[in-house]
Amino acid sequence: MHGIGDVRFFDRFAPIYDLVMPAAEASTLNAALERADVPVERVVDIGGGSGRATLALDVPERIVLDVSAGMLRRARARGLDCVRGDARSLPFGAESVDAVTVVDAFHHMPNQQSVAEEVYRILEPGGVFAISEFDPETMLGRGLVLAERVVGFGSSFATPQELVQRLDRVGFDATVVETGFEYTVVGKKRESH
Template sequence: MHGPGDTRFFDWFAPLYDLVMPSAEAGRLATALDRASRPVERVVDIGGGSGRATLALDVPERVVFDLSAGMLARARRRGLDCVRGDARALPFADDSVDAVTVVDAFHHMPGQRTVVEEVYRVLAPGGVFAVREFNPETIRGRGLVLAERAIGFGSTFATPRDLTELLDGAGFDADVLDTGFEYTVVAKKRESH
């Protein structure tokens, strides 16, 4: 394990990250955010790293939230607002965020149930939590699981069904938007909670 959420590796890898990772799919993120039943003006991208997914969000206020100082330095150079911290203790007020995203990073977060509970707390009613993640049930996904274990990551991959059940269990209404090597789950916070 490289540290909480594999942080030390990403501090080291930050200069190369954007060279090897594809850009985020803006269309899939937009589709997920469209599921909100409130205007989406403030989005927090947890595990947002270098800001590659945050840049794809077309909203007035975008915040990159990550534990890796190296990755956040890259996001700041892109002109993005950044907050450093652990997703198990989000430093945002209750019901203060319209949407939360996590792209290709949820599997690196320890205490995933706690992360989900924190996201639920900070989301305003009618807001959405959009998760773009790798599917460990696919051939490429199984390969990624093995590769991350081989280099010592403490990753916990969830299938689309497992993630949906986790989100529903926390009080969200969750749906799988698409599947494949990567999949998208969007979870809406009920308007009366």
């Protein structure tokens, strides 16, 4: 899911990750899930790391999927269901999930097109793909892009409109629901593709 250097960093960083990262914005995430045309009962948080965003979701079944074993240990310690895996090959059946989230992690994922296609495959029609990311065109975003290059991450950032276009190409009906340094895009799986 992440570049090799990114995974090693997060494995090492896992013990202190939650001490330095702010809590996820629960209201934004839950508002994004409310855009689904189906009841949201099962959510997969891909690149979910320690589960900090997953905990903010108000749904019965929450699953953290990540490639970092260190981050998943943190999520399991919080009582969350965890799956170690790659977002480009999700270990879930077709149309088996009501919503998928990615919070602050999509830019770490190589081949984002494949990730979006996999999410589309596992989503129920009317389900949603909610992505919270950093806008590389904001002042803070430009600083983050530079910082991640210095650290050696293989990050690939997109503006909100670029992300909407990418999701639309896969078959989602995508829209920007929040703008700023951290923005949120929601793609709804259309009934027919």
